Each structure stands twice: as structure tokens, then as C-alpha cells.
Amino acid sequence: MGTPKDKVKLNVGGKMFETTATTLAGAGRNSFFGAMFDENWNLHSDGEITEHFIDRNPEHFGVLLDLLRTGELDIPPKIDKKLLYREAKYYGILDHVRSAKWGPFDGNRARLAQSITGWSASDREVAQTIRASPSGWCCVTQGSVVRVYDWMLEEHPIIHIEHNKVNDVGWVDSESIVVSSDEKLASGGMGLFNASTGELRYKFQVTDKLRTLAPLVTASTLGFGSDNKLFSSCENADGYPGIGIWDLVTGKLIDFRSLARHHSLRKATRLQWLPDYNCLMALYLYPKVDIALFEFQQNAMCQLLAEDQNKHSSTIRDATVIGESSSICVLGLNECLGFLDFRRTDTSVNWRYKKDSSSGLCFPKLAFHRGELFSSLNDSISVYCGSDWLPTSQLRKSPGGLLCDFSIGGDRLFALHKDENVVDVWETPRPPVI
Template sequence: MGIQRDRVRFNVGGRVFETTATTLANAGRNSVFGAMFDDNWSLQSDATTTEHFIDRNPDCFAVILDLLRTGELYIPANVPEKLVYREALFYGVLDHVREAKWGPFDGNRLRLARSTTGRAPGDGTAIRAAPDGGCCVVHGSMVHVYDWMMEEHPPINLDYQRVNDAGWIDSGKIVISACERLGRGDGGLGLFNASNGELRYKFHVRHENQNKSFTAGALSFSSDHNLIFSSCKGRSNEYGIGVWDQITGKQTDFFYEPPGWSLGDADKLQWLQGTNCLLVSTLFPRKDNCYISLLDFRAKNMVWSWSDIGAPISDERRVRDAIAMEETSSVCVVNEYEDLGFMDLRSSAGSSVRWSSRSRLMKGGKMPDEPCYPKLALHQGQLFSSMNDSVSVFCGPDWVLTLRLRRSYGGSICDFSIGGDRLFALHSEENVFDVWETPPPPIL
């Protein structure tokens, strides 16, 4: 591509800018600029056209053009930051702005970016990170939705019907589980528009050509987010795991509970991409005994299971959360003292928990008046666990404690979630959640 041919001139809102196709190519093929060029990044326009007019804000265009040239985001004091985000969305380069605003996720470098006070009365119960850096917060029958700029969208209101779980299909769609009243016999599962809160469609539970009345509980999604999994509890002591196609909204499978297990009361579901299996965890205090299973829907079989039935159990060995780690073929569990325990998935009959107290933070300490049960998350090879008012980061083959994220205001952390290169921590009091980000690398 010759130098003369590579030069491009824009008139944006009456202001002229000159750049190169090479710079514009940094925006990617899915951007507005990508649509203006052919596969070789040569302009698809009449040869006589020397200037391309865009009726948009010129100050924001200057910021975006500088970002494409340098990879750095600099917003002058006279340009509103939200206006730059809006224009970046128009040009299709919002992901470039996000990448420049904070660095790739690293649990050992996270810094508190902001704290947001919820809009609903009462305590929040769950928080879920969106893939684009936004989040949603569950408060009883309400789900409050925030985009990546932490601007609140219209809330999703289930009309006094308690929400059990929520999850993101993508940055524009949210799945919410609740009791069957959501659709009078449709399984209590719906897909909503994240921007305006409108119900797109409901997911029906059917068996032998009849709709079933189920309460939907914990949610999980396949790696491509096309399949939705939900624990289901029926009125006639029926339990199991339902599967739906999020594109068609139709039920594709149902795994009924084997005798002696508690699949329908599951606290947590986790899809394992490598094995195409679903981890199902029913934990204390929902049940007096804990059940953890690995389900293979292709073979309609429970391929791995563990329970603490028959084992000597003390308060220090009560499992509060569980997460599968495919790279090490193990399941990690945590107790209320933040001791980590490990089980081997390669043992077909399950195995005993190998507890490790090297991570314990509360040894000999005083428990808060209203402690929250610890939660676990695994992200990019790092293990995270919430405990009281902090989130701990564990790294390495032995999962050594390397950092503790803590902000005391708001009380204990009742839930946290990681996604879109952010960690969100929801406090049990004051209706507050924190946003943790990795600072971008210093400009040399």
C-alpha cells in the first residue's frame, strides 16, 4: 500500500482530521472504520472522494483517533468521559477504550476503583459480573443492572417474586431463575433484555408432553452460552437439572435426581468445558449433608460424586462452597474458616477431602456478629475466596495466599463475581458493592 493511497481525510462535525488506513486498521474489522474499507484496508469509495464526512462530535473523535494511534487513552478535561464512551460505542471501538482504561485482569494487582451504593432498600443477596465489565445485583425480587460505566439501567422487577439466581448470556441478555410463578408452570426461568428489563421469553419445563411446575434455582451456562442449566425443584418432590437452548428457548434435556441425592436443591452449578460435564453442589446450610456430583448428560450418568454422609463432621469441616479445577482434575472446597480442601476428580468413587489450613486468615480471630459464608471463584489460574469483609487471592500449585482485597465499609462480603476484567464484591450491609480493577501498565 503506497503512502499516498494510505492517507485518509475525515471531516467530523466540521473539523478536518487526516490519518492513515494503517492507524484505522487498529480499530478492527468490526468497527465503523472496518466497514469503510475492503479486505486490504483500501477505501471502498469513489476515487474522486477526498474527504469523508461524519456528523459526530469532533472532540471525541480526536480522543478515539489518538487511542488508535498510540494505544493510550487520554481524555482532556473539557471532554466529558461519558461522551467519549458513547462515541466509542458508535464507532465500534468500546473494547479498545476498556482495554486502555485498565489492564488485563491480575488478582495480585487489583486496586479498588469505586464503590457503588445500591438503589433498592434492604441487603443485596447476589452479584454477577457481565462479560463486558458491567454487573447485575439481586435484591429480593429486583435485579439491578449496570453497564461497564456503572450507569444503572432500568431494573428487572419480578413483582414480589424472589430471585434465586441470575446469569449473563452476553452483555445484552440476562437469565433469571425464580419460583414457577414467573410463568405459571414454566419453570421459573426467563431471559431478559439487560438494557430495558423487558422479558424476551420464558423457558418451559416439560415431561411426557406436559408442562411441569418447578422452582428454578442455581444457574450455569455451557462454554458457548448456548445451553442454560438450572437446578429444578418440583411440587411433588421432583428434583433435577433442566437444560434449555437459549437461542430457541426450548428444553433440550432433564436429569432427574438419583435416590439419596439433592440435585434440585443445588446451591451451585458449574459447566466444565474440557469434559462437557456439569458440577452440581448442594451445600450446608441448605442441607445438613453436602452433595457434590459430576453429571455427564451425554451418557445420562453421574460420573463422580462425593458426600459427607457417614463422615465425622465438625463445624470446621462443613463445606460452604465448591469449585472444580479442570487443569488439576480436582475439586476445591472451603469451610467457614477459609481452610481450603481438595478432592481428586480422577477417583471414580469420590475421595476424602484433603484439608489445608495454610490459607487460614481467621485462626484465633473473632468472627463478626453476622458472618457471610465464604465463596470461591477460579479465574485465569488464580483461586479467589471471600471471607468476612475481604477476598483472598491464592496462586501457584500449592495455592499459597498471595494477596487480600479488603475494604471494611459495608460489612461482610456476601457474594463476589469476576468478569470483564473486573472483580465485583457485594457487601451484606449498607447495600454497597465494590469494583476492583487491574491498573494499566505505566507509560514509559
């Protein structure tokens, strides 16, 4: 591909700008400026300096043009940031703005960037869960509704689930959300929604076309696998618990793995797909603690950890897979982490106590992201790194209430405060361009 140096004149809202094709080419082929060039990034012109008219705000354009020139985003105080971001979306360079504002998320360098507040005083329901999207959006469950916030943290139309409590929610991609609720599946208890508009795209099928599977009744915890598969902890019409599997493209039920022989395994607290092993990890906390692996090619289930077989397993409050080390990290009481290797038959937990304390954790949650472990401990989130998983930093708002959930996605960490209806947004500042 050539490297054009042709000058370009842009008349933006009556104000003239001069730049080069090379600068505009940095916006990318799919940007607004891509249409000005041919497949070799040469201007559509006869060799003369061509003037292009763009009917947009010139002040915002000047800031974005400097971003394309330097890679740095310098927003003057008089410029409304949200209006600038909308202009960036129009020109197709919102990704450039995001990458200029922050870099890959690093818990040891994260800073509290802003908070989502201002929910209506009539909202009596307490927010329960939060999920981050791959593009830096987030959604929050609150009673029978799901609140959706875009990258600019502006709220989109609320997703209403007809007065039924939302059980779980998850992002399929940057534009689609799956919601499960207390409503029976036959009445639409699980559906796929447009994140921007709140529109229901389709309800998930509750039985297969040939009716070889018993109809499913309820759905709760969600998990997402390879090849557009959706998993949910369900019960069938006979009252047996199990894992339902759907095709996310069509919404059709593919399979249901019954747990009728394992009555202790009821509603899963967490479902997490292991792509390198083609299996699903399921964490059960009630009525007792169990961790199981479902292997779908061999139609098998391996019970890795059972409360009545392992010391201290009853203290487990959450678990997450660390695929690169073939292990599962568990979070227990007294601020301790434990690890088990799911490749071994000996599945005892290697507990690593960090603190001798008799106080339990409030709403404990675990997450693994880019070589770092995160655990919510009451009003803060601790970060663990290294081969020994030592605590290296702590994310805590001052003052801050108890955290009930957090989620990492789109190079952001969203922390949801209990009883306050406040979401804190943590980001990693981008190093200055030298």
C-alpha cells in the first residue's frame, strides 16, 4: 500500500482545515474518511488539492483532527466531552478516542475515573449485579429491570422484564444482551435484547423441535461458550436440575444435561466456559458447595470438589477459572484464596491464607483478567499478582459503601455499591506519547 502525502482541504461547518491524506488514513478504512480514498489510499481527485465540505461542528472536528495527528486527546475546557464523543462516533473514530484516554486495564495502575449516579429516587429496588461489555459498556440488574450504559456512561432505554425479578444477565457481544428472569421459560423467561434500544429480538426456545427433550421451566445463571453457545442453570418440567444449552444465533434449544443423579447440584452460582478444554465449570453454593466440570463431547460430568469430601470447602463463596495454569481459584472466608488443579484426580484445595481474621466477606466476588486476580472484600477490591498471588494493590473509593458486584470489560472495571445505586468506573491511564 502506498503512503500518500497529498494535501487535503476540509471545510467543516464553514471553517477551513488543511491536513494530509496520511493523517486521515490513520482513521482507518471503515471511518468517515475512508470514502475519500481508493483501495490504495489515494485521494479521489485529478491531482489538484480538493476541498471537501463536512456539515459538522468545527470545534469538535479540530480536537479530533489533532488526535489523528498526534495520537493524544487534548479536550479544551469549553468542549463538552459527550458531544465530542458523539462526533467521534459519527466520524467512525471512537476507538481512537478510547485508546487515547486509557490503555489496557491494569489493576495495579487503575484510577477511579468517574461514577454513575443520579438514579431516580422512586427506584426502591436495590441493584444486584453488573456486567461489563467488550466495548466498555455496562448493564446493571435492579429488580425486574436491566439498566444499560454506553461507553459515555449515558443510560439507554431500560429493559423491562414484566415485573419478574431478573436472575442473571450477560453480554453476547457489544450490541446484544441475554437476560434470564423468574418468569417461566414458556412465557419468555429468557430473551436476547438489543442493548441500545432495549428491544426484544427473540425469546429462547424451551424445547427442541422433535420434542426429544423435556420442556425447560426456569433459567437462572448464564454462561457463554464457543461457537455461539449459551448455557443456563435450569430445571425441566419434571423438576430435575441441569444445564440447558442454546444456539445464540437462532435461540433454539440444543441440549439439556440433567443432574437428576446429583440432587445436591441445584442452581449454579457461576458458569464459566473453558475454551481450551471444551468444558464448562459450574459452581454451586447451595444447599452445599460443589464445583463440577461438564465435558460435552464425552457427555460426562466430573465433580471436582464436594463439601462433604474436602476440608474448608464449605467456606467457599466464589470461584473463577485460570485457564493458562489449568486451575480454579476459589475465594473463601477470612480473606483467603485457594487453588485446585482441574487436570488432577486429587482435587484438594491448596489454601493460601492472606490474613488471619474471624470476620467474613461481604458479597465476595472473584475475577481473573490478564494475569491478575481480583477479589471484592467488603468495600474494596484487592488485586493479586505473581506466581504466589500476593496482594499488590487495592481499589477503594473513599468514602465507599459495601460492594455487591464488579465486572471487567472493555479495559474498564465497574464496581457496584450495595444500597447506594452507584457504579464506580476504574480505568488505567494511558502513558503520555513522547
